[in-house]
Amino acid sequence: MNQWNNEQMNQSSQLRIGIFGASGYGGSELLRILLFHPHAEVVLVTANEHAGKAVSAVHRNLYGLTGLSFASAPEDLSELENLDCLFLALPHGAAMEIAPRVPERVKVIDLSGDFRLSEMDVFKHHYKLAHTAPGLQSEFVYGLTETNREAVKGAKRIANPGCFATATLFALAPLVKGDLIAGRVIVDAKTGSSGSGAKAAANTHHPQRANSFYAYKPFTHQHLPEIEQELKRVGDWTSELVFMTHSLPVPRGIFASCYVELKNELTHEDVRGVYQDFYHDDFFVRLVEGSPDINHVKTTNFCDIGFAVQGRSLVVFSALDNLVKGAAGQAIQNMNLMFGFDETMGLMLAGSNP
Amino acid sequence: MNQWNNEQMNQSSQLRIGIFGASGYGGSELLRILLFHPHAEVVLVTANEHAGKAVSAVHRNLYGLTGLSFASAPEDLSELENLDCLFLALPHGAAMEIAPRVPERVKVIDLSGDFRLSEMDVFKHHYKLAHTAPGLQSEFVYGLTETNREAVKGAKRIANPGCFATATLFALAPLVKGDLIAGRVIVDAKTGSSGSGAKAAANTHHPQRANSFYAYKPFTHQHLPEIEQELKRVGDWTSELVFMTHSLPVPRGIFASCYVELKNELTHEDVRGVYQDFYHDDFFVRLVEGSPDINHVKTTNFCDIGFAVQGRSLVVFSALDNLVKGAAGQAIQNMNLMFGFDETMGLMLAGSNP
């Protein structure tokens, strides 16, 4: 085999990209996409426990596609001065230590929850951590591209949304904006096993997980406050939100079933119109007939939305890939906008059937 | 290998059992259990398309465990006179043609939906069939053993509950009986692929199903009316029920997440008490801490129930095996009671870990 030569496509106009925490699944997907992005060059990937190893020895899917090796995260972050964009794909709590020290000119996209919440006590309650960079939070734009596109375009720092939050917000935002919701909202959300990360653990042990389905973190999932915060920005959100997370026995995918009581009866066409209007210009949100299926969005940056309505009772289904539209893909979509590219650049990832 | 000899354990006190439609998954599970039941002898198994074949050629798990062969269903049902109990494990619509012709002395347990609903127009609406034996419906006892035990004991004919209905009713019945529910109830239910039956179909094609999750039959699943009918029997049910079914990429298991608004705030201990009291004498309903998991009930007759409560917001989770507690196991539990045996007889099926 011949090594693929990234540099064939590199030009002086390439963005210079760094990824911290590139051995995890978020980092894995950033690499899968960015290595083929026509205007990006990944120049630094860190993973302390794998420092010195070839990226393709850890992400064996990338063997032959990159000559990059993992580095340790630099102590002195002024070394990052020559980057254009830094992705932080680290466990919760790490980005708030790093972000304050990143040189001013480097745009930052954080995939963790560190900078998503504007209220520090809410952050502390849900992440069980005291925030060490509260002053910086207001500089971060919440990167749900479709509801926040203009702010993203002008942002220097992005707090990339959580996977569950992304799926839920896509289902609810049009209804909140249209002020259509009465009463409490139930979100029954399910995630694939990669949502637990790349480290082996009891809940992702294959013999246990392969035939399992169960709920976890009832009422307390840390994505709940970012959902409510963003819904309040989109419209006049005053409902109670019951948010329940479950574990699916598949590697990838999030499916959210969102149960809404409408203020008034709506027809199928009415509801369809609400979503069509809201997502009219959004390439990555697809409105489908009937139910979406995580099988049709796996490995892609699409969120598929379907619904059923009966009188004042509406259920909205959203399906996406937790690692792409729910993490790395959306992060790159944001990067595209921050640097003036078409938001689909590098993200025309067709899923496969089967 | 030596063929296992059923008759070693057969005695004059054995029930003589027939199973119509024994090549499907319901029939498969009836056989798996009844072949080892200390007081049952399966003497007739029908499956028209497999007539003449050895049972173990179709249910290859049973090879070496039975010498039975499939027969055609007899034209003249008076031939069934020598049976004690007949299980009907046929597609919807078949039992109502057969039941009227079964000899009076033979007790009948129907696993289909034909005799579950007391209102014929509701039946017609949900099953898209005109009922051909409406007069017989009132002779059928709805066989949710735990809520209906005394009636089952005296029954000659049982309408065995649907799998989704069983899971949902176990979660909601104690709350309805206690008159604890305010407002509408959301049931987000998920089933494994064996719920679609033993015949290959597009929605159970392995390449599609293995990585999928999707919703189906929104607002219209045929188990909805039997749930409401039984809840009205258990207590004063007046709430709206939103019932949504989804497909899981596992062969077996049902998991129902039931979202309830309580009339008054309850503590964890309060709720626990409600369920403990209700299921105090019910061996097959297990109250678990946290969430149940379909992995822990697969191949067993258990329904595991867990819950979480926060103020007036309660979610109850129930997990069972759709083919056992949701079909064949519950049917045999009913048979045990109808014939005066301990209801656990032949049903001490421990699941496995993993």
Add this chain to the structure above:
Amino acid sequence: MNQWNNEQMNQSSQLRIGIFGASGYGGSELLRILLFHPHAEVVLVTANEHAGKAVSAVHRNLYGLTGLSFASAPEDLSELENLDCLFLALPHGAAMEIAPRVPERVKVIDLSGDFRLSEMDVFKHHYKLAHTAPGLQSEFVYGLTETNREAVKGAKRIANPGCFATATLFALAPLVKGDLIAGRVIVDAKTGSSGSGAKAAANTHHPQRANSFYAYKPFTHQHLPEIEQELKRVGDWTSELVFMTHSLPVPRGIFASCYVELKNELTHEDVRGVYQDFYHDDFFVRLVEGSPDINHVKTTNFCDIGFAVQGRSLVVFSALDNLVKGAAGQAIQNMNLMFGFDETMGLMLAGSNP
């Protein structure tokens, strides 16, 4: 959502592509790749049972990515005159009826077994069909790109290899060319469920397949003769080949374990050298340390090869995606060469981890 506009990238230099049988999995993968190929424009896709339907209604992964609809296959194939390349992704036996009627100027790539075998009696024996276009067979070049690149470049018609054959040939060809094999060769091959095609069937019924592993077609798989035919072209193949196929409970992937007795003892480095030399210029064959894994090649056009050697005993492992390198991907790789493009064009498909 906005429909993606294929034509943005279409230029006068685009190849005009037709696909017959585009509703199957081979067709699905051809579409997934060709819709994004910089020098291809798919202008005709046929699927008789779906004629008139949108492609994205069948291949729901492609929703938003194509406005194409399925057509019926034309009766009069002179209508294909305006195509540059026609892919036949039809069941065995169909291509031999069609190929003779395709206009001379249209290059044809057949994904079925119809034109792979030069001996008609062998074809008849393995496919249980009398060949209806035996005179045309010699015009077809066997499209295992890596062993046949020069012939492919000059070909007007390609018989695209079978998926098992591709995996096996990649493992054995270097050894045969080097005349290193003594005694009989055992190939223990395993395939994912998509190898059975897009139609639901008993052996791909999810409840059965999800926990299964079994062998099928012992000694008689129809890919056996094409393997032996090609090995004889590559070198002096005189060994007996025991070829055994098995079914894996995953949607995609082929893994072949090939057991060889070497004429002489070889070291690990010796064997590595044999493969490195053979595949030196082949981007899509990756030599890995230890065992390959189907997980690392899924959805890609790579074949990963690993091996272990002990004295004169050698086992070679090859892993590929049956629908890509084993079907559609290799077909497009051949198309690229036939039309003078770089063979990797449109095929830089990075797999994902996980």
Add this chain to the structure above:
Amino acid sequence: MNQWNNEQMNQSSQLRIGIFGASGYGGSELLRILLFHPHAEVVLVTANEHAGKAVSAVHRNLYGLTGLSFASAPEDLSELENLDCLFLALPHGAAMEIAPRVPERVKVIDLSGDFRLSEMDVFKHHYKLAHTAPGLQSEFVYGLTETNREAVKGAKRIANPGCFATATLFALAPLVKGDLIAGRVIVDAKTGSSGSGAKAAANTHHPQRANSFYAYKPFTHQHLPEIEQELKRVGDWTSELVFMTHSLPVPRGIFASCYVELKNELTHEDVRGVYQDFYHDDFFVRLVEGSPDINHVKTTNFCDIGFAVQGRSLVVFSALDNLVKGAAGQAIQNMNLMFGFDETMGLMLAGSNP
């Protein structure tokens, strides 16, 4: 729910059973079976890391079926004096420290590899451990029940076979006994993920494992020497054995494809006769037409054997559940014989379809 009362069936004739290492998967399966064994009472289960916890908190399938709690392993093994039988379900290397200290009257069944190999240098080579109780090894009978039944009946200590070894030996023993094999034998063996044990690890991390298939430990698996040792006992084994292990993406099951060159051509009936004669009295070995399937033996104590023959080329397929016939089930089968019970007692575990 009511707790099931083990003691209902306990009588003075019950064996008193201890299990060391009962939190692992071998222990889990011993418990699943022994809790329902009509002549066994489990009185001691140890698991140091879970000491004090209810068994059903770890093996949640057993909730409601046992009131046992885990204990720490006693320091002074004379406390075991009141046991009749002790199962050691510990990691390799632990049993050899314990066995010498178990009171003489207590029969011991070791599920690890510690006492399977009679040659200490072979043990050291494959287990990377110096044996600390070499003198005791000769007291252990290799517990492949079907080939060693008489010795098992008289044994006080059993070395229970490895899962791969069991599958391979069942396939090859009849051929070796009949002196039918010429040339080298290839065994291509595949195991489910539970073979790696109950502890989470990188190779059993669900996101990785769910779509994977790969080979491991080429030529060096530690079950190889016990296979050869036992084949030499069964007949005149002089062939080379190539033994290759692979990982399947299912929780349970072993499938071995065994490729043999016969000394002389045999017909299908000839081969069938060889296996029928050999296993004539063996309930748990089932000879099937065509290929066996791990799906049909999961959770059971059966080993299913099938084969195909063509001239002098024979392939034998064997399928079993690695945790039952490959571990706990076979161990209990041995216990039955050691204590004079029917070997099937407690082991009439019908698998399920699906």
